[in-house]
Amino acid sequence: MSKRKLRMGMVGGGKDAFIGAIHRIAANMDGLIELVCGALSIHEDVAKESGKMLFLPEDRTYTSYEQMIAAEARLPADKRMDFVTIVTPNFAHFGPAMMALDNGFNVVIEKPVTFTLDEAKQLKKKVEETGLMLLLTHTYSGYPMVKEARQLVKGGALGKVRKIYVEYHQGWLSKLSEREGNAQAAWRTDPKRSGKSGCMGDIGTHAAHLAEYISGLKITQMCASLNTVVEGRLLDDDGGILLRFEQNATGVLTASQIAAGEENALKIRVYGENGGLEWAQQEPNTLTVRWSDKPAQTFRAGNNYSDRESTYATHNCRTPGGHPEGYLEAFGNLYRNFALSLSAKLNGEEPHKEWLDFPGIEDGIRGMAFIDNVVASSQSDKKWTDYVIN
Template sequence: MSRKLRMGMIGGGKDAFIGAVHRMSAIMDGEIELVCGAFSSDAEKSRISGSSLYLPNDRVYGSFEEMILAEKKLPEHIRMDFVSIVTPNHMHFAPARMAMENGFHVVLDKPVTFTLAEAIQLQEVIKKTGMLFCLTHTYTGYPMIKEARQIIAAGKLGKIRKIQVEYPQGWLTEFREGSNYKQAAWRTDPKRSGISGCMGDIGTHAFNMAEYVSGLKVTALCAELNIVVPGRQLDDDGAVLLRFEQGATGFLYATQVAAGEENNLKIRIYGELGGLEWYQEDANSLRLKWLHEPTQVLRAGNPYLSSYARFGTRTPAGHPEGYLEAFANLYRNFALTLRTKLEGGNPEKEWLDFPGITEGIRGMAFIENVVRSSQSDQKWTPFEV
């Protein structure tokens, strides 16, 4: 198949932050091109957005339903191959289901759906249709996070004992949803965001990171959620004690009211033989701390790294890569896997390393279990899916 994969987009119109991130990341490696979109539920806003992206008028649609049905009618050599969905949480399930039921593969921004029940339904749709599905848990795309996962999987730290992950932000320290600030308004609105604010937005990233890197699943938790800023409807702060498989324990905290913080995501994991530490503000470095040896610092772009980390790096060592490149790694892996699927081949193991519906379901279960735990007087809540 000597062409780029054709992508449609739902949501992500003009001035939408995450839509622009998806578009830049999708095209970074030359595997994908944007060919159509329904960029807003407002048809005129969608038209303006499509025009600003230089799309032809007849490939810019006023709703996702219109787009999916119209694209399905186009000849195979013209219509989109997959759709990227970048809408608020309450508008994830319906377009994803409709797209797959009409023969289109899906990339979906996290969290996967509005509720756990919807996520489980979506899993059935994926099984029934056989469509390829990617969930953009961005931070698993960082090369040194992939290296950390490989180090632990190889047993180099010994049996894992402690997992700590934190994600502090400060952008909601003030009541910004009352000032026509779109990003704050929908994320703190239970009708659009769901039953959790901060934990649903960034706590799910921290949770996904902990399970992805450690290779261990959470089995029980004890959570406390807070609404710090007066007038806010959903949590803007929270902390969770965690129990994992194989006896490991951990701690997760996420907050959006840490004044002065930007996106200071960190993870630390300790085993019998040593520990590792990574934080997003120095994303090209991974620190290994050994019981009886000096600390090591591994750096992205070097030949001593695993094939997963090397494949996720585009520049020589010392040339910084960051958030957009991590995002692009998910799109590239999805695109290479989809291309191989369409050609009837077998994808490389590195290409298959992107989040899917399993991670989506566990993320939604995390949200619902955390909220249930926070509202309960019981100290520990079993992690139920």
């Protein structure tokens, strides 16, 4: 099979949607992917108008994901989409993902992977049955300095990990914005569309994933307290968790969407026997490593540091040092690694190990389990509750 661009379909992400545009920018960043079809809205007029704005053919601008997947499956192999990107609200992830896999299409999906843990387990079984690929867009694992942090810990530079602090603070829900015409706030604070948790389901899952991704340790127990600060809100908008990890490491996770004045303040610190590291998403090109027996080091993203940083970091750098690389580039790295791995698979080749470093269905399972466990722990009268996936 000759090498070519991968063909992408999209469910959701119409003209008024935020995250759909981000996905399209990320997918297009390396010239490896082209958008060929879409079911961009449940509203027929919005779906058709969005398709025109994106220059999609009328016959491949669909008004439902069922129609799109069925129609694409009937097309010749050299025309149909290779994968579908699902950028709908949480409650509408499972249906299109399962149908896509059943019809032979690979899947990219927004986090959290599904609406419930049971759905996530069903999706995992389907992925394993079909042998198809799934990318879960935990964006922050796409940053070069996050990957460098992971490799430093994995390589033993810090020694045994002892302590992890991770925080994700925003201020955009400091008021009852869901009652003031804010569409993003409306669905994210609605239990019927978002799920059983608000803040922890939305951004706490990112913090938990980052902690496990960098440390290589899984959460085993927690003591959680969820708060609903803004009067009239139906889901949590703030919370804190004491954590226990594998190998006797402990940690603290805080997440808040009522931290007035904060923008997108995701930050992590990991401490081992020999030193600690610190990374913050609002200054993503910098990784600080502090040692107990020598001066601190500052690692910087940039592809001119290939002789000093891991291949996992430099593979995901796009510019020389000093040029800012941020959220869009991190998103693009996830798509590029997925696309390179899928293209290799379609061509009967072995993907490079750096390409395969993107979140998948196992991360999705742990994310849904995190939400269940946080809510259960917060409602429990026990100090510590076991982290279970049942």
